[in-house]
Amino acid sequence: xxxxxxxxxxxxxxxxxxxxxxxxxxxxxxxxxxxxxxxxxxxxxxxxxxxxxxxxxxxxxxxxxxxxxxxxxxxxxxxxxxxxxxxxxxxxxxxxxxxxxxxxxxxxxxxxxxxxxxxxxxxxxxxxxxxxxxxxxxxxxxxxxxxxxxxxxxxxxxxxxxxxxxxxxxxxxxxxxxxxxxxxxxxxxxxxxxxxxxxxxxxxxxxxxxxxxxxxxxxxxxxxxxxxxxx
Amino acid sequence: xxxxxxxxxxxxxxxxxxxxxxxxxxxxxxxxxxxxxxxxxxxxxxxxxxxxxxxxxxxxxxxxxxxxxxxxxxxxxxxxxxxxxxxxxxxxxxxxxxxxxxxxxxxxxxxxxxxxxxxxxxxxxxxxxxxxxxxxxxxxxxxxxxxxxxxxxxxxxxxxxxxxxxxxxxxxxxxxxxxxxxxxxxxxxxxxxxxxxxxxxxxxxxxxxxxxxxxxxxxxxxxxxxxxxxxxxxxxxxxxxxxxxxxxxxxxxxxxxxxxxxxxxxxxxxxxxxxxxxxxxxxxxxxxxxxxxxxxxxxxxxxxxxxxxxxxxxxxxxxxxxxxxxxxxx
Numbered sequence: 427x428x429x430x431x432x433x434x435x436x437x438x439x440x441x442x443x444x445x446x447x448x449x450x451x452x453x454x455x456x457x458x459x460x461x462x463x464x465x466x467x468x469x470x471x472x473x474x475x476x477x478x479x480x481x482x483x484x485x486x487x488x489x490x491x492x493x494x495x496x497x498x499x500x501x502x503x504x505x506x507x508x509x510x511x512x513x514x515x516x517x518x519x520x521x522x523x524x525x526x527x528x529x530x531x532x533x534x535x536x537x538x539x540x541x542x543x544x545x546x547x548x549x550x551x552x553x554x555x556x557x558x559x560x561x562x563x564x565x566x567x568x569x570x571x572x573x574x575x576x577x578x579x580x581x582x583x584x585x586x587x588x589x590x591x592x593x594x595x596x597x598x599x600x601x602x603x604x605x606x607x608x609x610x611x612x613x614x615x616x617x618x619x620x621x622x623x624x625x626x627x628x629x630x631x632x633x634x635x636x637x638x639x640x641x642x643x644x645x646x647x648x649x650x651x652x653x654x655x656x657x
Numbered sequence: 658x659x660x661x662x663x664x665x666x667x668x669x670x671x672x673x674x675x676x677x678x679x680x681x682x683x684x685x686x687x688x689x690x691x692x693x694x695x696x697x698x699x700x701x702x703x704x705x706x707x708x709x710x711x712x713x714x715x716x717x718x719x720x721x722x723x724x725x726x727x728x729x730x731x732x733x734x735x736x737x738x739x740x741x742x743x744x745x746x747x748x749x750x751x752x753x754x755x756x757x758x759x760x761x762x763x764x765x766x767x768x769x770x771x772x773x774x775x776x777x778x779x780x781x782x783x784x785x786x787x788x789x790x791x792x793x794x795x796x797x798x799x800x801x802x803x804x805x806x807x808x809x810x811x812x813x814x815x816x817x818x819x820x821x822x823x824x825x826x827x828x829x830x831x832x833x834x835x836x837x838x839x840x841x842x843x844x845x846x847x848x849x850x851x852x853x854x855x856x857x858x859x860x861x862x863x864x865x866x867x868x869x870x871x872x873x874x875x876x877x878x879x880x881x882x883x884x885x886x887x888x889x890x891x892x893x894x895x896x897x898x899x900x901x902x903x904x905x906x907x908x909x910x911x912x913x914x915x916x917x918x919x920x921x922x923x924x925x926x927x928x929x930x931x932x933x934x935x936x937x938x939x940x941x942x943x944x945x946x947x948x949x950x951x952x953x954x955x956x957x958x959x960x961x962x963x964x965x966x967x968x969x970x971x972x973x974x975x976x977x978x979x980x981x982x983x984x985x986x987x
Contacts, residue, residue, distance in 0.1 A: 451738060458730065466722035480726040484733050491737050556716055559709070578713035599678045606709050607674040610702065613709060 439503035447495045454491055461504055462487075464580070465511045471575045472515040473522070474564050482518050486511040501589055508590045512572055519568040555613065562612035570605035577602050668692060673703050876939040876946055876962055878980060885948055885960045885984050888933045917945045920967035924976030925949070932958060936965065939979055957983050 437445070439460065445453035465486070469479040490510050497506055563571055569591075576587040577598065584602075588595040668676075668689055675681050676689045693700050722730075876884060917934040927949055934947040943965040951957035960982050967976035 454734065455731070458734065462722045462727060462730070463720065466726065467719045470719050476723075476726075480729065483722075483726070484730045487730055488733055488737055491734055555712065559712055559716065574713060578710050579716060579718070581714065596680070599680055600675065603674040603678040603680060604671055606706050607669075607671040609709050610670055610674075610705055613712075 440499060443494055443497055443503055446491075454494070457503065457507075458487055461507055464504075465507060468508065468575060468580055469511055469515050471563075471579055472512065472568075472572050473519055474560070475522070478518050478522060479515070482514040483511060486514040489514075505586060505589050508576075509592065512576075512590055516568050516572060519571075558613050559609065562609045565612070566605050566608055570601045570608070573598050573601035574605045578606075667696065667699055670702055670706075673699060674706050677703060677706055876937040876944060878982075881946070881960060881962070881980065881982055882984050884935075884937075884946060885958065888935055888946070888948060889958065889986065891933070917947045917963070918965075918968050918976075920970070920973060921945045921947060921963045921965065921976040924963045924967065924978050925961045926975075927952075939964075942966070942979070944979060945976070951983055954983070957985050959983050 437456075439457055442450075442453040442457050446457070462483070465483050466479065469482045469486075470476065473479045473482060486507070487510075490507055493510075497503070501509075563574070566574070572591065573587060576582045576590060577584060582590070584595050584598050588598045591598065672681070672689065673693070676686060676693075679686075681689065693703060917931060921934075922931070925947060929949055932948045932950060934945055936943070936945050938944065939946075939962045945961075945963050945965055947961045947963060949959050949961070951959050960980075961978055962980040963976040963978050965976065967974055
């Protein structure tokens with residue numbers, strides 16, 4: 427790919443990966459800059475622990491760096507990176523399951539997950555609800571959690587999530603469905619009045635919540651969010 | 658096929674959830690919808706499930722990778738790049754026999770700080786991460802060593818075309834310094850493995866079978882101080898894993914690190930984790946040199962020479978302490 431000359435057009439992820447395989451020292455770094463924020467969000471939410479997430483993303487990117495030559499382009503580069511990252515997270519989650527931490531540490535980690543500056547504006551009850559939801563999320567089997575993180579939290583389409591997780595779309599749907607069903611009893615008690623679940627709020631609203639990013643977003647491969655990375 | 662939603666029965670929450678996700682057969686779907694239309698309770702469940710989905714989508718969360726994590730990853734990737742350059746020069750520097758060793762150690766070292774951060778202080782981990790990240794940026798090759806070790810035999814290395822083209826991109830000078838850095842880091846790895854995890858086993862056995870001339874195989878009262886300091890100096894070379902070694906729950910691998918046999922430790926009669934230990938010969942007897950923190954003076958350490966014969970004694974008995982002395986830490 428002749429990118430040296432055409433400054434005007436931004437190279438695609440695939441271009442960059444090809445350059446990296448050819449030995450371009452900067453290409454992989456650019457890919458990382460484009461996608462690291464989203465990979466980070468997925469890892470942090472899947473693992474629920476900052477250091478674990480950092481290790482997972484680092485492991486994932488280093489192995490992607492090494493395995494770049496084996497990328498065949500059946501999927502988007504971003505999907506491939508997500509797959510490696512999610513796998514690294516699931517590996518870690520399974521290992522971490524054996525050494526669960528104390529409730530104190532748990533609280534601490536929740537604080538990491540709810541970035542203070544973003545939750546500052548929210549009413550306290552809402553914050554409590556968020557916290558409760560995150561606690562509940564941690565009790566789910568990893569695979570259900572990963573599916574919910576990708577689909578409900580990060581707004582990836584079911585199809586892309588299926589590709590990332592390497593399972594059929596039906597499996598993604600059912601993991602999400604089972605996951606939500608498991609969360610339900612864990613969070614409902616937080617709602618203002620147990621009985622008044624305000625059917626209107628649910629209504630026929632089959633769609634995802636109001637501010638879920640457009641599901642097609644991440645599919646646009648490039649710089650949806652990661653493009654503006656630091657530096 | 659047939660639904661559980663007969664007249665009086667409520668469907669499972671998971672069924673309602675499946676309904677929302679379109680996972681049910683058309684007939685089951687129709688049945689459930691009929692039920693929901695007439696059952697406020699189940700309709701409520703459905704609304705709650707929707708709400709959960711909405712909540713998940715609106716949870717505040719990370720939008721940016723934190724700068725320290727990004728730097729760490731950049732450093733790790735830079736180290737990869739350098740290693741690529743170095744190994745492509747003919748990879749004489751990362752020796753075959755060392756890499757499997759770090760590979761086993763790397764798991765440990767990379768997870769240790771995590772444990773520290775959870776169980777002791779939050780400050781500890783980020784700081785140590787930070788410094789190791791910066792160090793690697795600066796010395797150009799010392800990101801977490803174990804990670805690199807895997808690289809030596811990683812799948813990415815196999816493509817000769819890639820290797821040569823990559824090496825051509827590195828200027829000579831840089832290659833030189835990369836090579837130097839790699840030499841340093843291999844040295845670092847050996848030290849590191851001497852202190853953490855399974856690596857200890859290898860190094861220690863080495864030294865007790867006197868493969869290393871400088872290790873204290875011959876212990877005497879006169880030279881004990883030197884041995885202790887040497888032992889501690891080796892340990893000091895890797896702070897982070899050591900913190901992990903001491904303050905985190907023992908994993909099988911780590912449990913054996915720095916730990917003299919239990920009968921030896923019983924002989925000493927102190928519960929703390931030894932700072933360091935090694936095996937040697939004292940007055941013709943097989944013995945362990947074990948270094949512990951001084952009970953009262955934080956600036957000092959206590960050294961114990963304990964007979965190793967207790968290992969094979971039956972009935973089990975605590976090892977006999979042959980010599981005790983305190984030394985200043987330096």
